[in-house]
Amino acid sequence: MSGQTPGEGRYRSFTADWRAAEAKPRYLHAVHTQQRRLKAGQAPWSVRRRGPLEVEPLKRNLRTEVLVVGAGISGALVAEALSDAALEVVVVDRRAPVHGSTPASTCLMQSDLDTPLTELGARVGVARAARIWSRTRLALDALEQRCEALGLDAELAVRDSLYLAGNVLDADGLEREAKARRRAGIEVDLLGRAELKHRYRLHRSAALVSHHQLSADPVRLTHGLLAAAQARGARIFSPVELSSIAPHRAGVTALTRAGPRISARHLVYATGYELPRGVPAAKHSIASTWAVATRPQPRALWPTQALIWEAADPYLYCRTTPDGRIICGGLDEAFSDEAARDALLEKKTAQLERALARLWPECDPRAAFAWTGSFGTSTTGTPSIGRVPRLPNCYAVLGYGGNGITFSMLAAQLLRGLILGDGDADAALFAFGA
Numbered sequence: 001m002s003g004q005t006p007g008e009g010r011y012r013s014f015t016a017d018w019r020a021a022e023a024k025p026r027y028l029h030a031v032h033t034q035q036r037r038l039k040a041g042q043a044p045w046s047v048r049r050r051g052p053l054e055v056e057p058l059k060r061n062l063r064t065e066v067l068v069v070g071a072g073i074s075g076a077l078v079a080e081a082l083s084d085a086a087l088e089v090v091v092v093d094r095r096a097p098v099h100g101s102t103p104a105s106t107c108l109m110q111s112d113l114d115t116p117l118t119e120l121g122a123r124v125g126v127a128r129a130a131r132i133w134s135r136t137r138l139a140l141d142a143l144e145q146r147c148e149a150l151g152l153d154a155e156l157a158v159r160d161s162l163y164l165a166g167n168v169l170d171a172d173g174l175e176r177e178a179k180a181r182r183r184a185g186i187e188v189d190l191l192g193r194a195e196l197k198h199r200y201r202l203h204r205s206a207a208l209v210s211h212h213q214l215s216a217d218p219v220r221l222t223h224g225l226l227a228a229a230q231a232r233g234a235r236i237f238s239p240v241e242l243s244s245i246a247p248h249r250a251g252v253t254a255l256t257r258a259g260p261r262i263s264a265r266h267l268v269y270a271t272g273y274e275l276p277r278g279v280p281a282a283k284h285s286i287a288s289t290w291a292v293a294t295r296p297q298p299r300a301l302w303p304t305q306a307l308i309w310e311a312a313d314p315y316l317y318c319r320t321t322p323d324g325r326i327i328c329g330g331l332d333e334a335f336s337d338e339a340a341r342d343a344l345l346e347k348k349t350a351q352l353e354r355a356l357a358r359l360w361p362e363c364d365p366r367a368a369f370a371w372t373g374s375f376g377t378s379t380t381g382t383p384s385i386g387r388v389p390r391l392p393n394c395y396a397v398l399g400y401g402g403n404g405i406t407f408s409m410l411a412a413q414l415l416r417g418l419i420l421g422d423g424d425a426d427a428a429l430f431a432f433g434a
């Protein structure tokens, strides 16, 4: 053994190359990250206890191996994975950490994609679709294992997930979907009307049950992951906004709006629904979504407190919290205009209350919390993760869709492989342009 700490050798050679590049930094590429009002209203998470985080102001130039832009769940998972691989990590955010989309999340963490396997197979090929679904399942398992290994206090709960027949897949469609999943090695149960009523007291023609899905408090989850990265030496700087970057052979030099520069061997954009210029996003778009959380329910919640969502468009989804609230969201609209989105909060809240009362007549559906947010979608329901074309040493995470958090975990796994030079057998499935 040389006595070097892991990553030290890599860092030294990077430093020598970087000095040469630093002599003449050319900020060829303005970042111009979109500015959005990402959310409005009040979710239940933000009023709860959080873990301690040490956040620094950026006062002078800095060097690091990896610069992660964005301190939401994506940046936190990437920072945790890379610091665990003994890389030196700096996280910056123009907001305070965990003040973007993440605190608006309802945090159902599922391995079942928004796009049914049968539909994805028809669009991208059966083998490819099966591998995308399988890899998403592995990411969810890995997320649970990381939370357990780190001992995170994030209200993590293991739940079944019920996918109810709707206008996207009826009972026959769900039967075909169950067969396709089993052929791909993904276990699922198909319930008919009588069994669904008997086991879950829900009235629909059919449902699929996926086992071992997760729910959590997204704010505590993200704080816990950032704190774990910090404990290994990762540093968080806020408020720090990137204004332009100069990718070069040895790495990337980033200019912040306030002046100081950050030089890194690798840069990861984990900026959520505020995309930096230059990151291809043709298959992605921004929509609007709404959610409510009830008071703790006076009567029993549905058996097993399964996550519930519909094979429908627009769809509805529900989960419970450890203190007995029901969270219900959906009724998405394709537009991204924030003023129009916020103006609909009252109307959508009433619609969600009515839909919840229809689904589960035994509950008190009145909203104690109601909120709305921007929501990223993709044409295939799959994310884009990997190297940014034409920006050397830059990577991006576009975990758009209802599996946003599971995709962020997938991103942490893929980017660790790419940045360490180990590669990833599935990188091409999720690459930009795939």
Ligand SMILES: Cc1cc2nc3c(=O)[nH]c(=O)nc-3n(C[C@H](O)[C@H](O)[C@H](O)COP(=O)(O)OP(=O)(O)OC[C@H]3O[C@@H](n4cnc5c(N)ncnc54)[C@H](O)[C@@H]3O)c2cc1C
Pocket: 031, 033, 038, 069, 070, 071, 072, 073, 074, 075, 092, 093, 094, 095, 096, 098, 099, 100, 101, 102, 103, 104, 105, 106, 107, 108, 109, 110, 240, 241, 242, 243, 270, 271, 272, 273, 274, 289, 290, 291, 329, 372, 373, 374, 375, 399, 400, 401, 402, 403, 404, 405, 406
């Ligand atoms: C109402 C709602 C419900 C949802 N429910 C679920 C769900 O049940 N399950 C699920 O998996 N997903 C869900 N999602 C999606 C999920 O919340 C997102 O996928 C996830 O929060 C995105 O996290 P992020 O870290 O990528 O983005 P963010 O949390 O938005 O973090 C990105 C950060 O980047 C920073 N940033 C941007 N540009 C710059 C710059 N130039 N310089 C510095 N910093 C910058 C921003 O300030 C921001 O803090 C939901 C979303 C909403 C709105």
